[in-house]
Amino acid sequence: MNTKCSRPTRGGRASHAPTRRPHPFRAMAFVCAKSHLGLLALACTALSCLVYLAAGNGAWMFALTDHGGIGFAPDPAYWMDNVGVPANYAFACAGLAGTVLLPFAALAMCGRFDGIAHATGTQTASRARGISPWRLGLNDFTCVSIPTLALFTFATLGQTAVCCLQAGCLELMPSVLALVVPRLAIILVAGASLIACSLAVFRIVPNRPAAFGIMAVGFIAACVAQLSFPESVQLTHASFLMHACSMTDLSAIAVPAVTFSAITSAVALALYAARG
DSSP states (O other): OOOEEEEEOTTSOEEEEEOOOOOHHHHHHHHHHHHTHHHHHHHHHHHHHHHHHHTOSSOSEEEEETTEEEEEOOOHHHIIIIIOOOHHHHHHHHHTGGGGGHHHHHHHHHHHHHHHHHHHTHHHHHHHTTOOHHHHHHHHHHHHHHHHHHHHHHHHHHHHHHHHHHTTOGGGHHHHHHHHHHHHHHHHHHHHHHHHHHHHHHHHSSOHHHHHHHHHHHHHHHHHHHHHSTTSOOSSHHHHHHHHTTTOOHHHHHHHHHHHHHHHHHHHHHHHHHTO
16 A cells, blocks of 8 residues: 655645655665675685685695594695595585685675765665664675675685696586585575674774774684684684585584574674664
């Protein structure tokens, strides 16, 4: 049922015209276009691929465990020689190693979005039109997470294919992808939660470089803490990302990762909406 408002006409009679419903997602799409989030996501993805290809030997952050190892190691030979895993597992874990750069790409995207949203005043205008803070928060989260996670997914699958092609093991591709896809799903869930937390931190901390530093240092510290106790599964984004990129059994991390990500996302979006 359309809400109508009355406007006086020349004859003194009132005419009824339907009011325009606000479109907060369209406003956030305008912010995305204004901040060039698509280009920034492409730049972050290209940089991550260059780092992956240029520094693809050995391991970046890694620790051996009684059941193999956890961490980010982009070299399949490292997995086979030091951990002793089959070739398909080695290629799968190596293809997922670029996940270590996902938090930094997410921070760059969230920081850019937050800066343009404040500069254009789009959120203030949307609130003035009666849009709820929760709806605005979900729209902001959607606008940032879709380009970030979509390009990350394509880059990860491409890096996995490159690993197999470089080793001349094209016949292993189906089995490698069968291992990568469910682990990639867990990474995307944890990544979405990380984006929600990043948006909240940028909203709470007025200084964007400081907010970026807090989240970046926190992620690195969580990685170090996880490597110090490699057998455990800690309740941090870094822990779930590291285990998902490694030999850890998916049954041990799937439910905790989804539960943790859902709770942290809800809390982060609540804080984001409250500070809106």
